[in-house]
Amino acid sequence: MSETFQLDGEDIPFAPGQTVLQAALSAGHYIPHLCYHPEFKPHGSCKVCTVKIGNRTAASCTMPAQAGLEIESNTEEMNALRRTLVQMLFAEGNHFCPSCEKSGNCELQALGSDLGVMTAGFRHFYPNRPVDASHPDILLDFNRCILCELCVRASCEVDEKCVFALSGRGITKHLVVNATSGKLADTDIALTDKAMQVCPVGVIIKKRVGFAVPIGERRYDQRPISAQALDDAPRPPSGSGVCQACEE
């Protein structure tokens, strides 16, 4: 009999070493999340998965599961906090869903509509972030970047190429390409790389297939993101977790 904790009044079993979010998703219980990926070590940067444990709040993706915890997640208080986080992400970048080919497959968008975000609420920044179309097969649209660092981690830990990095601090933090020219065309990124598969928004785009699946028939058009918890249950990583290029 495995140990359990309580999530919104329900018993959730967990394996040793699992975090609260990992255990919840494995049991088919959804906690909203954004920078988490089932094949990567939880990162704890977006804070969308924040839950209430007693009088404290914690990012459930990095919070170790412990027997007897009593956790509140699907409450108006937590969901209001999550809505504000999502609103700030929408206001900070240039997220024009009607003209984005990731629409319907975008986790930020799916999270927003699932949480009932009707407006960014804040003043939009409308930042100037030129795209990088230098690569023959891949487009980088930095306008949509939410700095989740999944492409950075995938490119380093799985592809062992370290094509991406975050640069700058605070509001000037941004995604950069690891080449002297700063252009994607001058890296060894390939369409088969893990980094091509993990972007939760529409930054890393494979060219010439944008609308092969029409709007209305995409992942989150079929079922809301909250109904897809099990798809995000943790699974073994496809890479070694260590970048030989960086180790040398």
Add this chain to the structure above:
Amino acid sequence: MANTEQKKIRVATTSLAGCFGCHMSLLDIDERLFTLLEHVEFDRTPLTDIKHCGPCDVGLVEGGLCNAENVHVLREFRNNCKILVAVGACAVTGGLPAQRNHLDLADCLQEVYVTEISLHNGLIPNDPELPLPLDKVHPLHEVVKVDYFIPGCPPSADTLWKFLTDLLAGRTPTLGVELTRYD
């Protein structure tokens, strides 16, 4: 609702920096328009061609703010409408017109009216009757208080119908995840 004496809800609509797609979506409720008209009467709207709105219960505003006239019209709506609704992606986020926001306005005008390759003897329009463009395109909530937001490009007829029927029934409009679409 047999009481035909009951006062109808007065509704005004307008399209600012929009494409009228949201108005087309409103017309797309099809025969439900007849049901709607049992409960509402229209004030200022492109459908009645009334030029200025008087006191209204509901104002539906499509489009963001790209010029000075848009701001005047929006303020007229806010001053006259008890409930002001931002309808569609442009009203809610600035939308497609806001994709000029990272560019310098003078460069935009130069490119569009003077140096664009297909133009011959281009000229930036300067008729004094033309409203002056704003430096940046803004969504409505950056200028006035907005009571409700309906995202979508455009919001579907079913979305608008759900919103309006909730409102007319005196309920807080809730779209749910199915009808809350940003594209």
